[in-house]
Amino acid sequence: MNPLNCQDSHAHIYAAIAAIPRGRVASYGAIAIRAGLPGRARLVGKLLRETPAGMRLPWHRVLRASGQVALPPDSAGFREQCRLLRAEGVEVRHGRVALSRFGVDGHLDRVLWGGPDS
DNA sequence: GCTTTGACGTATG
DNA sequence: TCATACGCCAAAG
Numbered sequence: 001m002n003p004l005n006c007q008d009s010h011a012h013i014y015a016a017i018a019a020i021p022r023g024r025v026a027s028y029g030a031i032a033i034r035a036g037l038p039g040r041a042r043l044v045g046k047l048l049r050e051t052p053a054g055m056r057l058p059w060h061r062v063l064r065a066s067g068q069v070a071l072p073p074d075s076a077g078f079r080e081q082c083r084l085l086r087a088e089g090v091e092v093r094h095g096r097v098a099l100s101r102f103g104v105d106g107h108l109d110r111v112l113w114g115g116p117d118s
Numbered sequence: 119g120c121t122t123t124g125a126c127g128t129a130t131g
Numbered sequence: 132t133c134a135t136a137c138g139c140c141a142a143a144g
Contacts, residue, residue, distance in 0.1 A: 028126050039139055041126040046141065048125055062125080070125035077125080 012036055013047055020061045023088045025097055026104045027065040045070065060084040067099045 012035035019034070020026050026034075028041035037043060048059050060081040064070050071078040073095050082092045090102050097103075 029128095032126085039127080040141095042124065042139065043126090043141070045125040050142095059125085064125085065127055072125090075125095081125095 009035060009037055009043065010047055013044055014057060017044075017048075017057055017059065017062060020058055020104060022058075023090060023102070024104045025061045025063050025067075025085070025090060025099070025102050027063055027099070028070070029065050030104065031062060041065075061088075063097055063099075067097045067103070069095045069097075 013031060016031045016034040017026075028044045029039075031044045032038060032040045035044070044062070048062065051057065051059065062070075069078055069081050069092075071081060078095065082095070085092050085097065090097055
């Protein structure tokens with residue numbers, strides 16, 4: 001395979017995140033899987049960390065598998081994420097979201113997220 | 119080139 | 132619910 005593969009991975013990850021419906025959330029692992037990189041959730045986090053501010057990406061919809069926000073509770077990013085989520089109608093309790101209700105990778109919804117038919 | 123670090127995940131107790 | 136252990140891999144030192 002090409003050494004340029006990692007670049008390709010980035011594109012897939014961005015696409016996966018951009019595909020999260022408004023008012024829903026997805027875990028890093030789910031993003032990784034959708035990007036064709038199972039088991040590489042850390043790469044997703046790495047990428048988001050390095051993502052420039054000018055990027056129009058719904059990064060706030062990406063949470064841990066536990067539903068917890070992956071940023072330090074005392075950081076500005078944490079508050080920003082909670083704010084953006086609530087603005088979309090997602091309930092955030094003590095830095096956590098009920099994936100059973102809002103998670104795209106939950107049980108509801110390969111249908112909701114996968115697209116029209118997948 | 120080896121070691122450490124990290125916006126993670128799953129398994130166990 | 133919390134803590135510990137291990138797997139994963141790119142980037143930085």
